[in-house]
Amino acid sequence: MAEVKAKKYEYWETLWKLVEEYPQVLICEANNVGSNLLQDIRTKIRGQAVMLFGKNTLIRAGLKHRMEEPTPEQEDYEKRKDKWFPLESVKELIPNIKGNVGLIFCKGGMDKILDIIENSTTPAEAKAGTVSPCNVFVPPGPTGMDPSQTAFFQALGISTKIAKGQIEIITEVQVIEKGKKVGNSEAVLLKKLNIKPFKFGLKVTKVFDNGSVYSAEVLKLTPDIVIEKFLNGVRNIAAMSLELGIPTAASVPHSVLNGFKNLVGIAISIDYPLKQAQTIIDVIKDPSKLAALQAAPTATTTAAPQETSKPVEEEKEVEVDEDLGGMFGDEDY
Known part of the structure; x- marks a missing residue:
């Protein structure tokens, strides 16, 4: 029990330090994001921002704990009395810590961090039962599958023909609609065709900036x-x-x-x-x-060079090598 409590305080102290040092936080959804991708993003933002994940209840409790002024009667008073200070602005952050989220603490340049996050994605297979984030189409052409599997395509309503001993799709067909669940047949088909239609990564949903919370779309506003x-x-x-x-x-x-x-x-x-x-x-x-x-402005513009054209006296060529001060000596080159 004491060990668990010590780990909790260690995590809280890390959280408190980040809140103190970094006034801006990107709140990200981390659905279907693997550990390898998170490590890749951490590497890319190193020196510019810090990524923090943890249980939502633990994060919320840590922020609330830091906002409550300690009293001598409390068991952890000695730990808190010198570190406590009111974090009223964090109140706006706490309600947004829900779901599968991660926090990226920034000191500035949030638009650059957002670009890094949006460009860091990984392809993924369509799994049965998951909600599709986009429309998925199967392109026409050979599939590499033998003619014995024609019935599989017929069940999905996909027009095919046999060419050079393999099934060939005649026209492009939509197999999954955005916002709808992926069916088992569609998932099997895409896997057989080696198509990974989805791209998953961190999705920045909101921005916490010095006590204010707003949509991440604001970071994309140009002058x-x-x-x-x-x-x-x-x-x-x-x-x-x-x-x-x-x-x-x-x-x-x-x-x-x-x-x-x-x-x-x-x-x-x-x-x-x-x-x-x-x-x-x-x-x-x-x-x-x-x-x-x-027509008058055009005529004036055309006539202007003729009116101002005057013979220009030729400028005398300046002897630039007269005052070189014998730089090259008396030798002939």
Whole structure:
């Protein structure tokens, strides 16, 4: 019993140290992930992040234990009195430790760690009873199976023919649908064809960052995507402000432009010479002038080099070797 308790405290101290030193945590699902793949990921992220696995109840208990201020009456008071400090922000992490999860503690560069995790997968066979994460297709072509197994393909509704002493699939066929369980026949067929349709690895589901928890998709946002989403939000605010008649910083430019359009319309209707929009008014009254206005910049650009072309005096060639200070001596080369 004492040995078990000592191991528990040893694990907790490792957990506490990681929580103190690493303010960012990637929460990962570890379904169907083997130990070899985990070791490979550990090697790749070494020096950038630390991976921690353990029983969920043990992790949650360790975090809660660290958050509770010790009292002298407690048996482990001497161990905790100098290490305790309130970890209020960890409260948001505790509810997300459920299921088959692992924690990857990071100090920064979580997007790079995410790329490493997503690129570290291993192919796996389709096992009967498992839920398929993707659609699975069998390509056309020879299967390497003898003609005596034709009935097996007929039972699955797969069109085949006999060519060169082996069964050949005529057209591509879908055998497993995404989100549905793999049947025994489909699993046997894929195994016979040596097809490993699934790829398993750690899946980052959420990110814990200095007390806040958000989706891992946020790490994939680039500056261009952020700017695009911001501009879409500005457009929505401007449209709402114009519709409600409430001026905002986003809608004022549109209001000014709309007001100017109204002034142009009034000036045309009463034949008033509006100096600020005279060119627009002329084009509206006589659309043929638009072609002349469009051609004017082109003509100006073409004529510009001719107007500015002036004879340029030839620059005198500089004798760069006059002041070498006898670097090469008096010898002839």
